[in-house]
Amino acid sequence: MIIFGVGNFAKLVHSYLKDSPHEVVGFTVNSHMLKEPTFLNLPVTPFENIDKIFSPNDFCLFIAMGHTDMNKNRAKIFNKAKKLGYELLSYVHPTSTIGEDVKIGENCLVLENNVIQPFVSIGDDVIIWSNNVISHNVIIKDHCFIIHQVVISGYVTIESYCIIAANSTIRNRITIARECIIGMGTLIMKNTVEKGVYAIDSSQRLSITSDRLKDITS
Helix, strand or coil: CEEECCCHHHHHHHHHHCCCCCCCCEEEECHHHCCCCEECCEEEEEHHHHHHHCCCCCCCEEECCCCCCCCHHHHHHHHHHHHCCCCECCEECCCCEECCCCEECCCCEECCCCEECCCCEECCCCEECCCCEECCCCEECCCCEECCCCEECCCCEECCCCEECCCCEECCCCEECCCCEECCCCEECCCCCCCCEECCCCCCCCCCCHHHCCCCCC
16 A cells, blocks of 8 residues: 655554554655655655555555644545546554444544444544443534544544544534534534634633632642
């Protein structure tokens, strides 16, 4: 298989895939991003020529890109790769627990210690970092990014192009609208609006000074 990307994310994916049935034989990036001919001692091929060198009949891809531009940069490469006829590999870490009748699309990455309960549907190009709980009957649509220690309760729908940050919690039977950002530590109790940004400003300074706080350790 070939990994799209030559940054830290690509390096991380390459490390995980060492334990998978697939052998990584090279990397690819858009030609204007190609600075060196090799990465991790493997060849780097311009993406514009990838199908001529690594045929989609013989090789699959994984797109190792983050959540820039609400995951849309990764989605663009995903769509181009599909048009070229490539299968996009998905990887699930063996420490994650996957329930009955869970559907996972292409180009998905599920890292350590996730709990994905039965009857969950995960679309294409979804990144799920480590230590999350995704409850039963949840629907996560395409091109989303879920970070650490997120709790998604039952019957939630997360529309496409969302970012769900660390330690956030989403109550049951609600919808996270398309292109939302749910910030770190945020509790979502009702449906969100499209392109909404929801966050708790934990860095806001309180009016009281530290010398006036009593029993701070209690």
